Amino acid sequence: MSDAPETKTMNMIQAINSALDVMMGRDQDIVVLGEDVGYFGGVFKATEGLQAKHGKTRVFDTPITECGIIGVAVGMCTYGLRPVPEIQFADYIYPALDQIVSEAARLRYRSAGEYTAPITVRSPFGGGIFGGQTHSQSPEGIFTHVAGLKTVVPSNPYDAKGLLISAIEDNDPVIFFEPKRIYNGPFDGHYDRPVTPWSKHPTSAVPQGYYKVPLGKAAIVRPGEDVTVLAYGTMVHVAAAVIENQGVDAELIDLRTLVPLDMETIAASVKKTGRCVIVHEATKTSGFGAELSALVQEHCFHHLEAPIQRVTGWDTPYPHSLEWAYYPGPVRLGEALKRVMQD
Amino acid sequence: MSSENGRNLRPLSLHVPEPKFRPGDAVDFNDFDIPPAGAVARPAIDADPSAMAGHAYALVRVLDEEGRAVGPWDPKLSPERLIRMLRHMALTRAYDDRMYRAQRQGKTSFYMKCTGEEATAIGAAHALDRDDMVFPSYRQQGILIARDWPLIDMMNQVYSNKGDRLKGRQMPIMYSAKGASFFSISGNLATQYPQAVGFAMASAAKGDTRIAAAWCGEGSTAEGDFHSACTFASVYRAPVILNVINNQWAISSFSGFAGAEATTFAARAIGYGIAGLRVDGNDTLAVYAATEWAAERARNNYGPTLIEHFTYRAEGHSTSDDPTKYRSAEENVKWPLGDPIARLKQHLIAIGAWDEDRHAAMDKEVAEEVRAAQKESEKLGILHDGLKQPFDSMFEDVFEEMPWHLKEQLAQMTAERKAAGI
Secondary structure, three states, X not given: OOXXXXXXXXXXXXXXXXXXXXXXXXXXXXXXXXXXXXXXXXXXXXXXXXXXXXXXXXEEEOOOXXXXXXXXXXXXXHHOOEEEEEOXXXXXXXXXXXXXXXXXXXXXXXXXXXXXXXXXXXXXEOOOOOOHHHOOOOOHHHXXXXXXXXXXXXXXXXXXXXHHHHHHHOOOOEEEEEEHHXXXXXXXXXXXXXXXXXXXXXXXXXXXXXXXXXXXXXXXXXXXXXXXXXXXXXXXXHHHHHHHHHOOOEEEEEOOEEEOOXXXXXXXXXXXXXXXXXXXXXEOOOOHHHHHHHHHHHHHHHHOOOOOEEEEEOOOOOOOOOHHHHXXXXXXXXXXXXXXXXX | OHHHHOOOOOOOOOOOOOOOOOXXXXXXXXXXXXXXXXXXXXXOOOOOHHHHHHHHOOOEOOEOOOOOEOOOOOOOOOHHHHHHHHHHHHHHHHHHHHHHHHHHOOOOOOOOOOOOOHHHHHHHHHHOOOOOEEEOOOOOHHHHHHOOOOHHHHHHHHHOOOOOOOOOOOOOOOOOEXXXXXXXXXXXXXXXXXXXXXXXXXXXHOOOOOOEEEEEEOHHHHOHHHHHHHHHHHHOOOOEEEEEEEOOEEOOEEHHHHOXXXXXXXXXXXXXXXXXXXXXXXOHHHHHHHHHHHHHHXXXXXXXXXXXXXXXOOOOOOOOOOHHHOOOOOHHHHOOOOOXXXXXXXXXXXXXXXXXXXXXXXXXXXHHHHHHHHHXXXXXXXXXOOOOOOHHHHHOOOOOOOOHHHHHHHHHHHHHHHHOOO
């Protein structure tokens, strides 16, 4: 078709870089700021080339102060800009919590719409890279708990670009967590096998120009009849591989946006299958899986044929050498699938 | 424990600061060295911050003991402008008195006065352009009044009544007034500091001419946001004025708990490479002149200024606070730098532009203006005579568009109230 958008094979970093580049070209009010994001192009290269192309006053390095980065971004919103700050690792977002939770998230509400914070906080997150305690965390549950924030986690290059464009255009603050384990290629949890690059995966065909993947809409990665698996980020690929290996007819849903959640898609699926397994890397207690479990129970109680299963990180800090015992990988997810099907 | 470790060393001791006067103490400020008015030099607006270190330990004062304006910082304002500033200060004090009483009468839940600190907001606001963006703390109501914001709108917020533009969501005095370039006040201290720097950076990045100004108390300078704001302001030479209102007290903690025993708050600027000024915060002309200097510096791309306004919190922290429990009741009457309104009044009389009769008449007028506004505002309700906002409004503005889960909760609340017969 002649009007088909021109696509290019991209990994997730390139897709994110492309989203930033496309949006900066479309809207002069978009600025990118963060530690090492300017000249150097970011420690993961997600902002590479943007400063050279769009200029130092639109893409710039910042002092190492997360509360400053987000505080300054909120002030820029007050002027009328649309900042896309980067927090180098999600593990380092905590100094900025006051500015995110007390300021960005509440600004529209407390000023009854006089002031808003259309800011997109990008941050690499998740484990599986021997990142130890402070380069592996998945703190999404802290943000999904905050009224006024949207939380997004993409799982592939196509979605990453489309969701990031939606996030930047959204007039509410969005926390955009990028699973760094899958920046370069999908990861199925088999850490002992060679990594396949994104180029072998269909979602690496990314349109070069502008397009959106809507916030608040989940994707059915694999339709199935017997059990619903709810996942996001890296866990989507782990779950897909386990389902494939066990030959179970599971319906795999990639949530993509955690808040607002696509409850319609989830409920329709669980009502059909009668079983639900929730999987995330984050620790279990009060993690986002608890919210998912409660919602499924509330919306689908009479359709459930087995207790809802949660496969998550253990309630410990993220360990270095014991990473693969901690990680909710194929063995643990496989066992959960068997349990839920036996019940 | 320490004596058991076998080390032949003198034990360490921890210093915990203590204010000079506690409840019941006689207050004696005789050893308070009042620097003479007019003695501090006025640097060029492009002065290198490193050459201004002395200003961080001095005190810029314009009005002398006789109420004359002296020295290089005299802003040489017209009598008409001085009278407008005096009136804005008197109106602010009258407004505070009225709203404080309204809280005591149970018409609202909370109030905070700025008594004794009126000059730090009104002097500054007069030296800024109206569209310069201000990021205040909760004790700069004088800025709104100096920008001629309607009193009734402020009162509607204090009462959370039908006219409250913030729909009853915010505690009293947490104003938001975009029409006055007045940023939404937050309860979280010092968060507005980096925000002001961000606004200033944005204005500079866009090649605009607007500048920003932030205010915080000396207690809040201990917050991490103060540090990050100063760092960003310095690094990007942001066109911003960072005001520290040193009113000696952070609720019950005297300024020593923010570091005042060791140095001044203006001296913080030196380490960041920012221009620092320390001014007599009860001298409206000094506040005006310092702000004007800093604004001119910012507007000409010479970068940020940190101004410490040395003043005194003459009343309790808030309506929830009783200052007689932690400080001497004599302090505010014996405060050596006096009262900002009395001092500007004395100056206007000294230059022959004012007299006692006109002052008394003005006091009557502002009291009447506040009374009339209060009457109008109370027609729209007070806090405790029933909920004044539609229930649905509680769920609005969390996001631009209400997501399904909030719609579900709104429906649930409506159903529950209906079922309960209310």
